[in-house]
Amino acid sequence: MSDRESIDGGPPIPGDPFEDRAAACRRRLEAVGADVAVCGPSPNFAYATGFEEEPSERHLLLFLPRAGDSVVVAPAMYEGELAVRWVEDVRHWDDGDDVVSLLESVLSEVLDRDAESEGGGPRDDGGPGDDRILVDDRLWARFTHDLRSVRPDAVYGLASEVFEPLRIRKDERELEALERAARLADRVSLELRSRGDELVGTTESELAAEIDRLLAEGGGTEPAFPTIVAAGPNGARPHHRAGDREIEPGDPVVLDFGAFVPATYQTGTGHYPGDQTRTVVFGGDPPPAYETAHEVVREAQEAAIDAIEPGVAVGEIDRVARSVIEEAGYGDAFVHRTGHGVGLEVHEAPYVVEGNDRDLEPGMVFSVEPGIYLEGRFGVRIEDLVVVTDDGARRLNETPRGWRPLSDE
Structure with a gap:
């Protein structure tokens, strides 16, 4: 096949569909009564950000809330790669940092911001005081465990509730x-x-x-x-x-x-x-x-x-x-x-x-x-x-x- 034209990506396609997709995800979060979707390296992460990476033992997480700005928690080694994405709020951490405390801080920010917003949709999980967090279907158990450790009283579900109807x-x-x-x-x-x-x-x-x-x-x-x-x-x-x-x-x-x-x-x-x-x-x-x-x-x-x-x-x-x-x-x-x-x-x-x-x-x-x-x-x-x-x-x-x-x- 070397004498034939290769199947490649061609020149970059203009525009930023990823930010548009994130906006659609927010609308879905509101529709299902959830507060935030948390994605690790996965097709959902790539769908919303245009950033593809394999999962590893390090915390690389996208917090996509239904209200306010999204946040990415990422190892410092990704600083250059993530700088070109539409997510402006990237919290970098170094090996040796207390990353679980960072997760607690970020979750508190995005959930408090959602509670204060006037445009949040009704919750369907039993009460206005419950946080509803959707985690990526492919999120490793250790990261889900860390999220639960800092927000044990939240109601947890799967992010496919938001992403599947969009990606399909x-x-x-x-x-x-x-x-x-x-x-x-x-x-x-x-x-x-x-x-x-x-x-x-x-x-x-x-x-x-x-x-x-x-x-x-x-x-x-x-x-x-x-x-x-x-x-x-x-x-x-x-x-x-x-x-x-x-x-x-x-x-x-x-x-x-x-x-x-x-x-x-x-x-x-x-x-x-x-x-x-x-x-x-x-x-x-x-x-x-x-x-x-x-x-x-x-x-x-x-x-x-x-x-x-x-x-x-x-x-x-x-x-x-x-x-x-x-x-x-x-x-x-x-x-x-x-x-x-x-x-x-x-x-x-x-x-x-x-x-x-x-x-x-x-x-x-x-x-x-x-x-x-x-x-x-x-x-x-x-x-x-x-x-x-x-x-x-x-x-x-x-x-x-x-x-x-x-x-x-």
Whole structure:
């Protein structure tokens, strides 16, 4: 792929969407009767600030209150990086400082400020004197423990109550990044399938490493998840980790991969993943029943995507895909949900699973990936990312969904 244009972030996108997102979070805090959301390094932190970092043992926390200015508590080593963010109040601390006392001071400030504000919404947690603090779903237990130690009488909940309804609908900039990630996955898929029979004799691990190399060469910053190459009977395990099995002639090979690509703003960054699955047979005829099973999965995916439109319950998409597979006699072999949302995380809301009554809305992005898994024989999965439009759905992936290498299609 070195002779092709890389999938990169391009020039910085003007404007500061992160401050706008923070304002939307404040409105959500008011709507749910919470006082402050506290986020550690996580997709929620990145969504609201444009600052991405891995969690560590040091306290790096965003306090996003429904009233007044936000505050970031950060190790002094981040001073330069955080200076360009929209949050102006950054409280730095040095190793050896009493950071728990700093947390107590910050919480007291933001909660007292909220109590004094005239625009605060009503609380729904039992009384006007109770503080309601929402903590990041991914906040490490030690940091949650520190917050509870300085505010033990507060009512605690999860920040997803605020962030999920906002993150679940992607804006134009997020969609553009997801489209680039999908194009990258498409290009790698086409490259692999163009090699055809030459992949026979390659081990799963070797091919997974080659996929990761191609994704990186094309501009992916890191794999969206451990690349899945599952040959022959290993394909019956939906999340098989690539091993030493060689691809044999006629093996169905489940290829499930994607990479994060950057969306670069003037005031921060975000990374968005691709996620595509094709099941391909290299170098011979597939085993008995494979062609039938593959066609059933393809029809289930088509039916599910055709059923997508605003106002339809998310769980209905799972039901449609599952009914096709059940009617073909493979119901017990479809062992996972039909899909999952994709955004700053490769798995996020909405989850396309039975019982999810949330209505589909324009701007939602999720996978549609039915499968059939026959233990000891083979597996079949076909996956595309789709975005809900005003009147249906649009696929982000465009590669062929048949099972033959490109030279045979």
